[in-house]
Amino acid sequence: MKRLALAAAVILAAAAMGPAVQAQTIEDTEGSTAVGREVETAAGFRTWIGEYRGKALEAGVPAAVWDREMRAAEFLPDVVRRDRNQNEFTRTIWDYLDIAVSDERVAMGRAAAEKHADLLARIEAKYGVRKEIVLAVWGLETSYGTFRGRTDTISALATLTYDGRREAFFGAQLIEALKILEAGEVSRPDMQGSWAGAMGHTQFMPTSWRDYAVDFDGDGRRNLWSDDPADALASAAHYLSRHGWAPGVPWGMEVQLPEGFDYDLTSERVVKPAADWAALGVKPVAGPWPEGARVSILVPAGARGAAFAIWPNFQAIESYNPADAYVIAIGHLADRIAGGPPIATTWPRHWKALTLDERKEVQQLLTAAGYDAGGVDGRIGPKTVAAVKAWQKAGGMVADGYASPDVLRDLRAQ
Known part of the structure; x- marks a missing residue:
C-alpha cells in the first residue's frame, strides 16, 4: 500500500x-x-x-x-x-468531489478555520504547509473529527x-x-x-x-x-x-486546454515551465500563471472533463493517498475553504464509473486488438492508459487515454 x-x-x-x-x-x-x-x-x-x-x-x-x-x-x-x-467500490471523480467538497463540508471547514485560527496559524508557521490544506485533510479524513x-x-x-x-x-x-x-x-x-x-x-x-x-x-x-x-x-x-511540501507554491489550478491539444502531454512525467504551457494555448481558468512555475497537466476525466495544472505539492498530497481524485479533492476543498470558486468546467455526468468487470473487459478487448494493456486486473494504470491512447489514435479519436463507457462500447463494436 x-x-x-x-x-x-x-x-x-x-x-x-x-x-x-x-x-x-x-x-x-x-x-x-x-x-x-x-x-x-x-x-x-x-x-x-x-x-x-x-x-x-x-x-x-x-x-x-x-x-x-x-x-x-x-x-x-x-x-x-x-x-x-x-x-x-468505484465512483466517478465528479461524484466523489460532490461528496468530498460538498457545500456542507466547505462550510464546516470555514467554521473550523475560524475556531482553530490560532492553532492553524502556529502549525503553518512551523511546518510551512498552508492551513487550508491541513483543514482539508482533516475534513476529508474524518469530517473535521466528527467521525x-x-x-x-x-x-x-x-x-x-x-x-x-x-x-x-x-x-x-x-x-x-x-x-x-x-x-x-x-x-x-x-x-x-x-x-x-x-x-x-x-x-x-x-x-x-x-x-x-x-x-x-x-x-x-x-x-x-x-x-x-x-x-x-x-x-x-x-x-x-x-514528503516535499513547498511553502508558497500552489497544489494546482484549473486550466483550459486549447482545441487540438496533444493529450500525450497530460502526464505527471511531462513537466514544463508555465510559459511553455501558455505558448501552447493553456490558460488558467482564474487568475494568471504563477511566475517561474514548472507544472504538469492532468485530465482526470479525459478531454470532456476539467483539466488541472499541478505543482510538486500535488505529489506531496499524493503521499498521503495516491488517488488523483483524493489529491484534487484536498486541493479544491482547501481552495474553497479559502474562498475560491467551484470547478468551472462541466463534467461528463452522463458517464457512469466502469465496474471491475467492465474495466477488465476494456483490458481484454485492447489486448485482443493488439495493444499492451499491462494485463487484465481491472486496474487502469499507465499501461492501460497508453493502450487506450494508442487505440484512440488509430481510430482517429481524441487520444486522452480515458477508459470511459464510450470507449468500452466502441471496443465491443469493433
Whole structure:
C-alpha cells in the first residue's frame, strides 16, 4: 500500500459497526452456513495469536503486552470482507468531489478555520504547509473529527494480519500499534479508527504515527485520538512537509486546454515551465500563471472533463493517498475553504464509473486488438492508459487515454 495515512472519507463511512453488529449482519445476509464458517475462522484466529506471538516478541513487543492486548482482540469478519471488496467500490471523480467538497463540508471547514485560527496559524508557521490544506485533510479524513471510526484498532490489524492477504504490511502495523499502547500514548478503549487500522483525526496508520506524529501541544504525548485536534493537525502538516511540501507554491489550478491539444502531454512525467504551457494555448481558468512555475497537466476525466495544472505539492498530497481524485479533492476543498470558486468546467455526468468487470473487459478487448494493456486486473494504470491512447489514435479519436463507457462500447463494436 503506497499510502500510509489512509483516506477514511470513504472507508470510515462503512466502518462504524462493532463486532456484535458485524456478526448479526453476516447472518442476515449470508445465512447460517457463513456464520458457521466464521466460527471456524475465529477459532483459527485464536490459534494464530499463539503462533504469531514469537514474531511479535522478536520485533520488540513485550510478552506481557502481547498476551494482555491479544487476549482482548477479536476476529472481525466484516473487516476481511471490506478488504476483499475494495476494488468493487468505484465512483466517478465528479461524484466523489460532490461528496468530498460538498457545500456542507466547505462550510464546516470555514467554521473550523475560524475556531482553530490560532492553532492553524502556529502549525503553518512551523511546518510551512498552508492551513487550508491541513483543514482539508482533516475534513476529508474524518469530517473535521466528527467521525474518527469506532473499530478497535488492535482487532482490525490482527484480523488483517491473520487473513494473510497482506500479512507483512498489516503485521508491521499491528506491532507498532502494540508499541503505542506499551508507551502509554493512548488507552486500548480509545485506540479506535477505521476498519483498516487508520487512527485519529487525520487517520494515521501506526507506522505513520511512529515516523511523523508530533507532540504539538507539549503535554508529552503524540495524541491523535483525543477531542483536541492539535497534535493530529500538526502531525498531518509534518507528514506533508516531510514528503516535499513547498511553502508558497500552489497544489494546482484549473486550466483550459486549447482545441487540438496533444493529450500525450497530460502526464505527471511531462513537466514544463508555465510559459511553455501558455505558448501552447493553456490558460488558467482564474487568475494568471504563477511566475517561474514548472507544472504538469492532468485530465482526470479525459478531454470532456476539467483539466488541472499541478505543482510538486500535488505529489506531496499524493503521499498521503495516491488517488488523483483524493489529491484534487484536498486541493479544491482547501481552495474553497479559502474562498475560491467551484470547478468551472462541466463534467461528463452522463458517464457512469466502469465496474471491475467492465474495466477488465476494456483490458481484454485492447489486448485482443493488439495493444499492451499491462494485463487484465481491472486496474487502469499507465499501461492501460497508453493502450487506450494508442487505440484512440488509430481510430482517429481524441487520444486522452480515458477508459470511459464510450470507449468500452466502441471496443465491443469493433
